[in-house]
Amino acid sequence: MTDAQASVRTFVIADIRGYSRYTDEFGDEAAARLAAKFSCLVGEGVEAHGGDMVEIRGDEALAVFTSARQAIRAAVDLQKRFDEETELDEELPMRVGIGIDSGEAAPLADGTFRGSALNVAARLCGRAHGGEVIVSEATSRLAGRMAGLTFVDRGRVRLKNIPDPVHILSAQSDAHAPVQGRWVFQSFGRERRTLGWKLAIGVVTIAAVTAAGVVYLTTNDHGQPGAAAPGPGGISAPGAAPLPADAGLDVLVPPKLWQDCQVQTVAEPNALQTAVCLPPNGLPDRWQISMYATAAALRQAYTSAVGRQGVERNSGRCTAFSWGGERQWMHGPGKPGGRIFCYFDGDDAVAVWTHERLGQPTHRDVLIEAREGGSDHADLTRWWRPWHHQIGKAD
Numbered sequence: 184m185t186d187a188q189a190s191v192r193t194f195v196i197a198d199i200r201g202y203s204r205y206t207d208e209f210g211d212e213a214a215a216r217l218a219a220k221f222s223c224l225v226g227e228g229v230e231a232h233g234g235d236m237v238e239i240r241g242d243e244a245l246a247v248f249t250s251a252r253q254a255i256r257a258a259v260d261l262q263k264r265f266d267e268e269t270e271l272d273e274e275l276p277m278r279v280g281i282g283i284d285s286g287e288a289a290p291l292a293d294g295t296f297r298g299s300a301l302n303v304a305a306r307l308c309g310r311a312h313g314g315e316v317i318v319s320e321a322t323s324r325l326a327g328r329m330a331g332l333t334f335v336d337r338g339r340v341r342l343k344n345i346p347d348p349v350h351i352l353s354a355q356s357d358a359h360a361p362v363q364g365r366w367v368f369q370s371f372g373r374e375r376r377t378l379g380w381k382l383a384i385g386v387v388t389i390a391a392v393t394a395a396g397v398v399y400l401t402t403n404d405h406g407q408p409g410a411a412a413p414g415p416g417g418i419s420a421p422g423a424a425p426l427p428a429d430a431g432l433d434v435l436v437p438p439k440l441w442q443d444c445q446v447q448t449v450a451e452p453n454a455l456q457t458a459v460c461l462p463p464n465g466l467p468d469r470w471q472i473s474m475y476a477t478a479a480a481l482r483q484a485y486t487s488a489v490g491r492q493g494v495e496r497n498s499g500r501c502t503a504f505s506w507g508g509e510r511q512w513m514h515g516p517g518k519p520g521g522r523i524f525c526y527f528d529g530d531d532a533v534a535v536w537t538h539e540r541l542g543q544p545t546h547r548d549v550l551i552e553a554r555e556g557g558s559d560h561a562d563l564t565r566w567w568r569p570w571h572h573q574i575g576k577a578d
Contacts, residue, residue, distance in 0.1 A: 192296065193254040193285040193322055194304040195234070195246045197225060197261070200278040200313040201565050202242035208439070208569060209274075217275045218242055224264050224277070232257035237295060247296065251285050251325035258283060258316045259332060259356050266314065266502075269568070272515055276568040282307025283354075284319040303349060306342040310351075313565065314502045320350035331357050432458045432472055434577045435547055440570065453484060454550075466566040468531070470553040472574060478539055481548040485522060485537050488550075492526045501525035502564060506532055514572050523571070531556040532563050538575025549575045 199205075199221055206214035218241045225244045229236055234248040234257055248254035258281045265277035284307060288298025300321075307317040318326075323334055333355045339348040433441055440460070454473035461469055475481040489496065489509060499508025501523060509524035521537035534553050540546045551574055555563040 188289040189287045192288045193248045193251045195283050196304045196308040197244045197281045199242035228261040251322050278313030280311030281316045285322040316354040318352050318354050432456050437573050467553045467555040472551045475548045478548050494524045546576045
């Protein structure tokens with residue numbers, strides 16, 4: 184590489200969060216559809232902002248821009264597209280982390296580039312949660328003030344194989360920036376895996392979701408029977424459709440989430456049955472499912488829960504870095520499933536959602552709550568997306 188060949192470029196690296204786990208749970212064909220959708224969206228977004236695709240490899244993509252401003256706008260706009268596409272088809276969750284850095288780099292004969300900015304961008308991508316764009320200070324200085332965007336200072340961090348600390352910021356659209364207050368959560372976890380880009384960057388394995396550990400079942404004052412104790416291995420046989428009137432909650436939970444369960448008695452007012460799951464490890468820290476006799480009873484329980492937390496209906500967002508909102512969720516276009524709201528309870532992030540029968544004989548009217556504490560708040564959304572529409576129905 185010569186000085187004449189080198190010029191300042193901005194590199195954008197994007198990576199689908201949880202892709203390996205998604206592949207394990209839903210199979211290669213579903214993962215291939217997710218990767219193809221990701222590739223299409225990234226290609227369109229990069230081209231629309233004057234960038235060039237350098238490489239795309241399944242769930243990871245590298246693009247280069249001559250303009251730092253266009254690189255940042257492309258990344259922020261892509262996150263909006265990813266959110267929109269996930270809302271339309273939640274079976275293909277587009278939870279993508281993006282890292283951006285700028286610096287001198289020179290093109291190589293094979294179409295790739297050489298320069299330290301590639302390494303920094305990869306590390307920043309590894310730190311980004313799904314839905315987040317992390318930008319180096321060098322890139323933000325090149326871009327300057329940008330209308331419609333907000334840069335939130337994230338301080339100085341140490342990155343692997345980078346000798347000096349790097350000052351980083353998160354770039355957000357003003358239209359989608361989280362409201363500051365009790366509902367907002369932002370944090371950085373461990374670096375996640377990113378493409379090597381021929382720089383020998385190590386791959387970090389993303390931990391898979393483990394099965395639920397301990398489950399407690401209950402009956403209430405209505406005298407309804409509790410679910411039968413699980414069979415060998417803790418998994419009860421799935422119920423046929425339509426479900427019998429006394430079907431237990433075990434037939435409404437995917438077997439992967441219903442393993443090694445023990446039957447106990449707990450109190451849950453107004454619910455026919457309640458199962459409380461305490462996984463020994465993995466995500467979430469705790470979740471429970473309660474079944475109600477009618478849709479009206481379910482909606483009353485949900486409305487009461489929303490009211491207790493003071494969350495405004497049809498407002499806010501429930502994402503990896505914006506926690507506090509309420510909305511309807513869909514199985515897909517034109518296929519309503521129920522409603523969800525999220526909030527903070529001390530150090531715990533909590534998501535509560537309904538899964539309504541809506542005239543479908545294999546469904547039941549259930550209310551589910553999932554809770555995650557510590558530094559893994561953002562990961563609760565990643566657990567929710569693959570499982571929320573599967574809990575509450577027996578196929």
